[in-house]
Amino acid sequence: MSAIYKSGKEPHAKEHRIIFKNVDREGWDPSLSMYETEGGYDQLKKAIKMEPSAITDEVKKAGLRGRGGAGFPAGVKWGFLPPNNEKPVYLICNADESEPGTFKDRYIIHQDPHQLVEGMVISCFAVGANLAYIYIREEFPEGAQILEKAIAEAHEKGYLGKDILGSGFDLEIYVHRGAGAYICGEETGLIESLEGKRPYPRIKPPYFPAAMGLYLCPTIVNNVETLCHVKHILEAGGEEWSKIGTPNNTGTRILCVSGDVQKPGYFEVEVGKVTMGELINDMCGGLKEGRSLKAVIPGGSSAKVLRADEVFTVGRGDDARELTIWDIPMDFDTLAACGSMAGSGGVIVIDDSRSISWVLNNINNFYAHESCGQCTPCREGSLWMKKITDRVVAGKASPSDIDTLDSVARNIDGRTICAFGEAASWPTESFVEKFRDELVADTNPELEDDLLNAEALTAAANLG
């Protein structure tokens, strides 16, 4: 059925709405009865008659890649559950949505909660989980209530609870409100938090969630958007669904555009079928009046920055080709080949009105504030980087501080417990690599020999 959208919120012609079909729809509400008017829970009815492993096979065939950040194939992840497992299996929906620049999961939750619930019930059936959690970020209190209500409605109708639709399959879903920290979105930090502890990420190995997750039982963690797709994969069939998007970058995904464009917002597109140029110029109405593009952070704040005038070489051998930033198709593989990542789908556009030092400092502030503090490089390095860029912005840094900044980032990258280390260091590494001149221009060579903090001098003397 073709949907009518609220005025001013109509999807762009280049969008392909599946997950966001009901977002901003005229006359749509998050109730179960509304959901049922358009085939709600029909896919669940189909699923419970299937072999659970057949559902996983469909997800594998679909080539669905995780929408939470890493882009890991969901079906493959499900396949990591230990074959002769006798412990309970848990499924966790990661609704912590906290990567700066990302704002998609909240709309699903607020406007179409049953889509998520149905996706979760089907996924739980596929992986054999009888208990599932939605870990929702603390800052989404209303979203939590909406989900609670949806779960209660589904329960009443027998889509949840004991013996779902007479299938013999039991499932409870609980909404758990997060602990108000970015790191609660990292899957093992999330699991610790769910267990009632500080969200200190776990070392992998050995704590791969699929083998040793929640309460050390096999656990599947997927993003909200990922789990919603499962329903649609079942509807279309994995094979068919995989024709949406581009090979190895299948399906649709929601891009969240923020920053210096005329019309920021969310756009559900076929993965790889829209270029950066189309996204910025067509879908977002272009840059602001009289401005030119300076840079784009394409996959949430932790993705490496792309410089507007870079030329990217992608593909190998005969397939090698050169791309400008405008030509980059918004898919996992190409963005990775360009040295960044598709990440969480948060596209941050930076125009020539922005000071790079300020932008980097803004990002560093976030990561210094959000480092959980468990492991040395990230704990000490993220604050150090922030303090250096604080000084750069304040005109109190010298050129060699930029070298120090870069080397601190490199002392974090690859040496931490969790991927926050990369998230925190990639911005600095890429900004220094691509905008070194601009950063250095904000420093003062006369400060080179001033040790800005007398305390550091005393401390260094004591060490000897």
Next chain:
Amino acid sequence: MSEEKNDLIDVQINGEWHSFPKGTRMIEACRQVGVEVPHYCYHPKLTSPGNCRMCLVEMGMPPRPRPGDDPPEPDETGHLPISWIPRPAIACANTIAPNMGIRTESEMTEECREGVMELLLANHPLDCPICDQAGECSLQEFSVEHGKGESRFREQKVKKPKNVDVGPRIRLDDERCIMCSRCIRFTDEIADDPVLGFTDRGSHTVLTVYPGRELANNYSLNTVDICPVGALTSNDFRFQMRVWFMKETKTIDVNCATGANITVFARENKIYRITPRQNNDVNSDWMPDSHRLNFHWIESDARLTDPLVRDGDKHRLATWQEAIATTADKLAGLDGSEIAVIASARMTNEELLMTSRLVKHLGAGHVDVVPREGENDGYLIAADRNPNTNGVMLVLGLENPGSQLEAIKDGIAQGRIKALLCLQENLVEDAGFGSELLSKLDFFLTSYPLANPTADIADVVLPGACWAEKTGTMVNVTGRLQRLNKAVDGPGQTLEAWEIIRDLIQATGGGNGIYSATDIFKQLAAEVPEFADLSWGQIGDLGIPLIETGETIPLLEREKERIEKGLIVG
């Protein structure tokens, strides 16, 4: 399962191939071949959070051929080539795998260590000159080996609470804390008293004690030992003495039958602190606070320093010769049946052997020791609060220590027992002997380290050395033979009990020829079947199993379970 565990795996460490049992952690494999991997958070008795990142090493595995490619060929040693992984791995929590390569001296490893050191020191106060940990601080040690030697840190350091009272015996300096979480894991996993935790986040993380609680459990001071820096310090020891000035003596705790292995730190004959010494068959790496701190009395003013003999209502100073001669004199006219000897289960086997000689020589009709029973605390403290009850049974031949005390009391009351020799016990306060009863004796000798109400009644009072002032062996609750080593000299004229007894035997006409505790040990080995063929040297610093008692130490049993589960290395 157990067979599988014994499977050996080949691992290359710094270019050399070695074999290790499956399941060995990388850091332990390195250690076994003499390659030390610096570390802070890793402790073999605790779980491994992998948080300090100091143990990062370069690691490699055989290359995985791409589909269609030939599998890699083994070299002449039968090993596959190693393809080195660009991302370093922590050696503490990762276990070895077949054909793994580890490089602890490569450029990458060195860079990682330097990087981590620099970051650890960035916000560290570097107040080593006023820090108690100086001299035994892993941060100091590794920063010399892996540090940059100069600071690039130009920022203001993070300010945190200092001199925080976290419990009755411990103080915390949060600025020195490197957030390794060892103390937190100890209180949670070993002491079952999870009162410590981190609050705030990032570089502002602070170690805290739970609001309204304190770190007060009887094992709390172990956190000070395992804290790799000077963040947790012992109120008892802080600011007392620089560690490098002290002499270390390996010995054992005598506060209960467990006989925790300890190190006594002393300078110029004064003990400053005691720390547990690792022995996985006795006390693991831990000891109770109540035992650790029970040494200040050794220096007390109440120590007996000279022999005393009764002079009317009072005692007067005497020489050893006079005191011993007086005793010999008094005993001379008595029949053995009129003499009782009460020795101590705090004595060493050597002292007990001498006691048994004395008993035989005098033909003493009564002999016993004073039992001390408490409760097993479920960790390390044994119910038997004497350290050598097993020795009493083996060497002194008492089947049921303590069972004769009532008979001795009766004998004194009825005048059948006329002389009592009390060796290293406090009969009035610890064994329920009334002063009135003891006054009935014709002759009463007591030897003890401290002046006490028992001494008041005695005819001869001898200053005995305490546990820290003597050498010998004891048999602990599980039947392990362990060595007690002299850490300090006794005050004044004190003698070790074996010397006192030797002199008594000699003065009453017995033979001797014994000049040291090790001499007596040779006789033990010759005379007591359980000690047959043993030599002093064989006992070593960690002791050896001597007899089966069927007793276990609860804390060790729990550690064994955790080793089984792979949670800890052990």
